[in-house]
Amino acid sequence: MGPGPLRRNRLYEQVVHQLLTWAASSGLGAGDRLPAERELAASLGVSRATLAQALVALEVTGVVAVRHGDGTVLLTAPRPDSVLAALDARREDLGAVIEAREALEVRLAALAARRRTDEDLAAIDTALAGMAADVEAGGRGVAGDEEFHAAVTAAGHSPLLARFMAEIADRIRDSRIESLAQEGRPHRSLEGHRAIAEAIRSGDPDAAAAAMAAHIHLVSDVPLLGGG
Structure with a gap:
């Protein structure tokens, strides 16, 4: 039953x-x-x-x-009540998480365009390939998405910014899951990643920052848990 x-x-x-x-x-x-x-x-x-x-x-x-x-x-x-209370807290936290991502990841993308090594580019490409394979198979690409942003953070070669990113990693993961659960979002997110990667590869800090800002704006639209 x-x-x-x-x-x-x-x-x-x-x-x-x-x-x-x-x-x-x-x-x-x-x-x-x-x-x-x-x-x-x-x-x-x-x-x-x-x-x-x-x-x-x-x-x-x-x-x-x-x-x-x-x-x-x-x-x-x-208990159901504890889950619903946790959801309320996460809704209130979401805006702060997006603000932190805008402050940290846009800067990291620009730094990555200036500082990336061949090894960094290889890690970014590996993450993109993994996400693409998952999405094409019908998955959401959550693991590949996480690996991509980790690779961009590493390519920025800023230990302090990387530490800040690590501190909010769990909260970012929640917003990532919510975002990629939306219809059509995995493919759009993947395209955003490719634009970021291309700007980093080209060594264009302004383009990398703009591409990351556009990507975060896209993924900040996570209304699934936000309404009554």
């Missing part, structure tokens, strides 16, 4: 609550796989898009892992 239909008020939050309640009543625990998204959406009486929002909410709070080709796996089984 699946979970029952929901009222349509703050729908994705209701889906989160219902999924966790149903998982607990079904005896599911860490390591167990949830039913397929199509089946879950039908059981809840919601669209797959709404279900996807709920799964992203659970992913960024560390409750599930969404694995391309392997479905959605429970990592833990917290």
